[in-house]
Amino acid sequence: MNNVLVCIKRVVDSTGEVVITDDGQNVDGRYAGFTVSAHEEAAVELAVQISAATGGTGALFTLGDESAEEQLRGALAMGCTAATQVRADSSAYGPSDVAREIAAVVRDHEANGSSHDLILLGNDAADSGDFQVGIRLAYELGRPVVNGASTVTIKDGHAVAGVKGPEGHEIYRVPLPAVVTVLEGGVEPRYPSVPGRMKAKKVEIEVREPAGAPTGTKRVRLTLPPPQPSQVQILGTGPEAAAAVVDLFEKLGVLR
């Protein structure tokens, strides 16, 4: 039986145009909407698969303000059954602050008789891209950590994680309890079913105060990259441009 905790974060949907708030401190999500990172969606799917395969539980963690409930409910609808929210302004929390808050919840749950023997996180968040919360958490808890796994299964009390490394497909086998950060691509996150959504609405979310004050993110300001001058040459409009395109193929020598 494996009890998995999966950590997710509400982030601005940055697939469209990115707008920065007037104070230069955050990405403005008023128009873009919010989501969780693709890596975390994959982590939620893995948590649901692992807990189902072992008869354990898939629980969620997030640090964020009230609105982050939307992302928790979304992940509950995918099949997680419990959720803890540390209610705080996530933009004030740096990677080590977040790791400390997760560790505090894990220790507390453990003291109350419910342990999390596998903790999954996204490899990096789509907004801050810090690449380090999972590793810092592992050091906080004194657990081994595998980074950037796209597959995770459990075998004989070990997490077996597959990582696309520089030398090909690398396998790690670490004893539980462990921490694994997840990269998208190894599993297909499921689409929540209607009964899943109904169930998710009823789950009572454990809301907590932060365990400590944040030490900050060290951010001075955000800016947008300067636009690059365009040097595009328009070959034409519609099917009439086909000859010009094939001329170019010939010039580049790419026709078979």
Add this chain to the structure above:
Amino acid sequence: MIVVLVETDVTGAVEVSRETITFARGLSASGGGVPIDAVVIGDLPCDPTALAEQLAAYGVRDVHHASGDAFSAYGGAAWAAAVQSVRDTTGAVVVTAAGTPRGGEVLAHVAARTGVAMAANVIAFGGLAPFTVTRQVVGGSAWEEMVLDERPAIFTVAGHAVAAEEAPSAGAGHLVEFQPEVEAADLVARVTSTAEPEPDLSGSLKGARVVVGAGRGAGSADGFGELLDLVGMLDGASLGVSRVVTSLGWRPHHEQVGQTGSRVSPDLYLACGISGAIQHWAGMASSKTIVAINTDEEAPMVAKAHYAVIGDMHEILPAINEEIRKRKS
């Protein structure tokens, strides 16, 4: 002292590591000529002495080579212990690496062990007092200025933040072999095998001479017929797709190009119905010639491409395929 973790392949230091050393030289110069040392770890795929010479040409003083049983298989914590040991013996004030998965992982371990901040994907540095860096966030769509005041300052350098360039005046290569102490706990998470490869279907895509890219504009899982026909008519071509295409389940993930997909650098990238979001661009920016086919002449892909055709790919691709057949016969 600036310490750079260097990744290697059969040719010596990989390009992104050489870029990182070039970046470090800028930092060194602004600090009055602080020496730069490199760390390489484990059984190297290249000759260590030749590597030391290659790195000397980039302005590296000593190349510290950590070897021993602890490094026979990769493990992030053990590698971090080696980097930390060099930092301790040299008293380094900066520890850096390329922003690769491995560079980011090892430096995050070092940051966690030393209890200091780490900045990922740095592209530039500003003032030294306080030490500020600019890094890519939001997948490259925004830049963050960040303070790195603690010592050592730990950061990874984003790919192509600077071009790799040899130093104007180079010293002689100097190799320092060492066997750092590694705790048992640091060896728990390491690669146990690379023997169960799921076939890496992206192989032909990564090395392709031509990539025909398709995005949401393909319209549906059935919308790839003309694209595949074109792939068949171009020399050394593969199909590459945007994330929208894989997340809608139209095509498998191994065909995805971008930040979380494959990185490609073909002679020709033909982007059909792809908007050119920064995360897609990250995977194909180094293509030699980029041609966009898009209904929207304001799409970022059109603005950034070398050539573009404005219009519906479902009308343009059949015309291109027809034209090729006509010229061939």
